[in-house]
Every structure is written in C-alpha cells, then in structure tokens.
Amino acid sequence: MALAYIIIAFVIILLNIGEVPRIVGMILGDAFTPMAGFGAAIGWGVKRGVYSNEAGQGTGPHAAAAANVDHPAQQGLVQSFSIYIDTLLVCSATAFMILITGAYNVHGPESTFLVQNLAETVGANGPAFTQLAIESTMPGVGKLFIAFALFFFAFTTILAYYYIAETNIAYIRRTFKVNGLMFLLKLVLITSVFYGTVKAANLAWAMGDVGVGLMAWLNIVGILIIFFIAKPAIVALKDYEKQQKEGVEEYTFNPVALGIKNADYWEGRYERKTGKKSEAVKKGDSVSAQTQTS
Template structure:
C-alpha cells in the first residue's frame, strides 16, 4: 500500500505541480498588482467587521472555519517534515508559497463568493460551483467535487488524527499493545481515536453553525497560545536568530538536501499547510455574509499570513534554534543528525523535542494538547468541505442518506488514521491535496482567461473604496459577470429598497398660494 501511494504521489507531485503552484501565485500577484500587499490594512479592518445572518456566517467566523482547515497538523508535523526531508531551506520556499499564495487565496475565495448559492437557507459555494458557472464545464466541476469528497472525507482526516495519536503516545506512553483485525495497536491510540470520533460526531451532526461557533473560539486561542510559547523560546535564544535566518536563506539556494528537495518539500508542505490554490478555503469563504465578494477574498488572503508567516515560522524557528531535527539524505543516510535516527520526520516529535529542550516537562504534553485542537478543528473543516461538495452533487442526483453516510465514513477514517503508521497517512493525504490542487489551479487560471471575474470584482471594490461609500454594493450584470445569480437578486432587492426609502423620505410638493 505504501509503495502504491508513493507511486501516485510521484506522478501527482511532479515538478509540474510544484511550479504550477508557484506560477499561479506569481501570475495572480501581478494581475492583482500584489493585492496581498496593497490591501493589507483593509484586510485587518474587514477581519473584525461584518455580521452573521440566518443564511451565512460572519467574515470572522468564515476566517475561523478556513483557518481551522489551514492551521492544523501541517503547521507542526508538516514543517518538521519539510525540514527533515528538504533541509532548512524548505522553510524559505514555504514563505514564498505563502506570499504568492495570498493572491491565489484572494482569487479563489472571491470566485466562491461571486458564484455562491442559497441552499435551503444556507450559503454554499466553492470550486465545483464556480467551475460550473464561470467555466461552463459541469463535468469538470463533478470531477472536482468527487475528488474533494474523497480527499476531505477519507484521505486527509487521517493525517490530522494520526498526528494527534502520535503526539499523545509520545507524551503519555503507549500503554498496553492490543492485537486487532487491522494490526497491533497501542491502547493509547485506541482510546484517542475513540474520543476524537465521538467528539467529532457531536459537532458535525450540529451543522455549519455549530462548526463556526466552535472554531471561532478555539482557533484564535490555540494559535495565540502556540505562538506565545514559540516566542518565549525564540527570545531565550535571541542571539541565534541571525544565524538561523542566514541558514534558511542560504540553504534555500545552495541546499544541503538538493535544490529539488528544498523547493519540492517547501512547496508541498506550504500548500498542505496554507491551502492556497488547493481549493479548500473557498468553501468557508462562500458561507460568509458580506456586502461585496472581494471583501471575503481579502479576509481569506490574510489567513495565509496567519498560517504560514506566523504559525509555521514559529514551528520552524523553534526546531532550528534548538537543533531538534535530522535531515534525510539518499536511502537511510543522514545529511544532518541531531536527534535519534528512529524519530520520524513525518510527525510532531521534532517540535516536541524543541520545546522540551527549553522547557523540560512541557514539550510533549503541550504539543499533544495543541495538536489535538489544531488537528481536530481541521477535521471539522474537512467535513464541511466534503458536505458542501455532496450538496453540490445532490442538486442533480437525489440520493437519500448521503450526508449521514459522509459523517459515518469520516468518523471511521479518523479512527483508522489515528492508529495507522504516519508515513502512510501523510502519503495518502498528499494524494488528496495534490488532486485538488491540480483541478482547482487549472480551473481558476482558465476562468481568468474566460472573463476575469475576480479581477473585475477587485477593481469594482477599489473604485467604491475611493468613492468612500458607506455601504458596498455588487452588480455582476454591470461588470459583465454572468451566472452570479445570488448577487443579481441581491442587487435588485437593494435597488428596490433604496428606491422605496427615497420615496418615503421625499416631502410632497405643496404650491405656495400667492394671495395668502
């Protein structure tokens, strides 16, 4: 199984996809005139503005849901893997992916807002929706939807739960080993998998509102706590920072593990972590209740900075400052070996050792707890994404029980991922990420050349910014954007309300009596 999955990854994650991810980010950065830099202040303003409605969630809640997908085990175990297999220079390429990917995130999230739908009182949208409406290729949209259901409902949740299981086992011990039908498993992992599955079921059976309510509290808290710990460790080793930064940049261009390894692992883990271009973030973006599609695009663009430039960088600096890492060479050889050879790079142990070396007794339990919240909220985001794509398919094919079946499959996948080997879990996750990235990036690039809807929305939003409007509006017909049905109806209603209000405010004309 491991060999087959590795073979698939060698095809999916060929250099073509790696350069496609970087190229798409660069292309949209130039096309939007580096919106990720120009509109940074507006991103911060929008972050805390906006309100939820009966049909949609607020901008901040949508950010929290998408961040729950972005800020996950990739920020802890993924960064460790990038360093372990690509060397310290892989961190630089993660930064590059984040900076360029912020423009890609703006584009895909704005498209999701433009082409979202009202599905029985709940906003739905994402790549499948905008591929069908903007490209006019329903068959391609179906392929994306099916691939996403498989990736987010089966493959990716196991990566998250596997890291939780490994961290719990490293922190508290494995306990008794038990023989089962799927192999010999530690009691710690069985208990952990069971707890995760039960908690997951409780929340996902409550719908997107419960997911949003949970993530808007947990995500900011867990990210802040993690960054504070990292900041403390960095401060304690502040004199080493210039040397670490120099090592990261130097190794990016003269890499110890080979140029292909550094850029390949940096891009792969960067895309896995911040999801820019992967097509997962747009699902949460579409659920937001905003005045203009570009607003949520900007908020989602900001989430890339939080994920990679803050959380991933915090992990990287902790690992590199404390020297708690190995760098794999060809075969079983090591280019750098600072910790025991049996410690897997595809796991959270590098990060646990980094904290443990500075704060004895804290590292393993802290990372176990942090990973639980990081990974658990990511699993919730994966469920919502899979659910949205089932809702898309259900528009054409009415099969009863699809949502219920998804919940059961996801809970099973989470338990199975908890108890299986890390390398297989990560490899299967890479297959899912790669498939979605291929389909989505090709889709958004094609849509750009067909009509440039995301760019038109950005220009319209910036025009209204300059005019200083109090309330933004979006008229897709005026902009030449077709099939944006929700926004067409909304604009028409806003115009009717505005006309009615103006008529009410006008004072009836009374002629003056000249003889009075």
C-alpha cells in the first residue's frame, strides 16, 4: 500500500514538475521562520511525525522483539531505517501532493484563514486535502484511491496496536493474575473502532495526542536512564560492527560478555547456538573471538 501511495504521488509530481522548485523553496523557507519553530514545527510537525514513525514512543520494540535475527543490532538497524520509509517517503509524498496542487487551507487564530484555497468546511484533521489533491490531477481517482489507502493503512494499524496491547496484557498477567483482561481488551478495541467511524476525527486526534504524549515521556525517561547507566544499544551496535569488520560468517551475541544484564533470551540463544555457557570475558580478550568459538 505504501508503494502504491508513493507511486501515485510521483505521478502527480511529474505532472506538475514545473512547480517542484517553488514547493521546495516554500518548504525550506517556511521551515526556518520563527513561527515554524514555535508553532507549526512543534505543534504539528513533531506530533504527526511521531504518529508516523513511532520514534521514542516505545511501541516499536513489540514487533521488533518478534523478529528472528542473529544479532539484536540487525533488527535495530531495520527499525531505524523504517523511520525514513514512514516519514521521509510516505509523509513527504503526502506533503508534495497537497502543496503542489494547492489543495489546502492554512488556519489562523479565531477561525480565520492565513491561506484559503478550499471551502472553509473542508477539515484539516482528515484525508480531505489528500483526496482533493489527487482528484484535481486525476479526476475520478482521488476519492476511491484514498478510500482504499485509508482502509489498508487503518486495518494494519488496528492489527499492530492490538498486537502491542495484547503483548502488554500478557506481560502484566505474569505478575497480576486477572481473568478476562484479553476479552476486555478486544471489547474496548472493537468499541473504539466503531466509535471512530461515526464521530469526527478531532476527538480521536486529541485523545491520541494525550496518549502518545504520556507514553513517549515515560518511555524517553526510561531510555535516558538506561542509556546513561549501561548504554546497551550502543554496546550491542559496537559488537555487531566489530563482527562485521572481522568478516564473520554467522553473527552471535553474548550479552553477559558485553556487560548487558537481564537479556535472558539472548543468553539462552547464545548457549544453544555455541554449546557453551554465556560468560563475561576477561579484560583485553576479544569478545567476537569468544562468541565465535563453540
């Protein structure tokens, strides 16, 4: 779906190729104004960017933890690359389609408009701008294509967030044995989906902003604490890069040798893979040399 979306965007850009220099100039010019720094960049860019790539929210590890890789840094690099796919390509494709066709309004204070290219009834918190942008270039395509795109994007989002929530419930139940939590989760999710289909998007965005804000702040505090105490991600990345330079045929990961605690899964995986117990190496020994021996 993302690929089809990007292709449509490229077609619209090619059909309006003469407008590209002006649009790029507009984006760069507006991005470095004081108002962008204090208003749009923080108020809209950061919030919607976080929705797009989920960086710092703490939701990425749920799916990443289910991946089967030889070294955790491999999946970490994949997760980092996905940010560019989501934000740099998909979000930029949307921006170029809307700006290049002029299918947007810029809302000012007290229900005024700084720029009004569309009717005042067209809401900004929805797909209308993108639909009208595609429709203006490809008549008869815009509404249908965005409807299908939204269906697939929404469907995969619902699946992803349900998987995240179910994983959280399963983790909570390891400590608190409460029956019926999974059923309650399904009921809440189905109710939320139904409610979202019959109500305006403003409430959903507002609730999402509050929820994501709380989640991100808690997660970022945790990341900073762990980063300054142990730096496990940096240590794992350096170990992966070291093995890369040494040209190993199969990567291994020994968390104990790297001083990374509580990585029970990786300790067990290392022992099963190498046939030896995961142990810390002495100072001066080669970590990768030990992880390659069995």
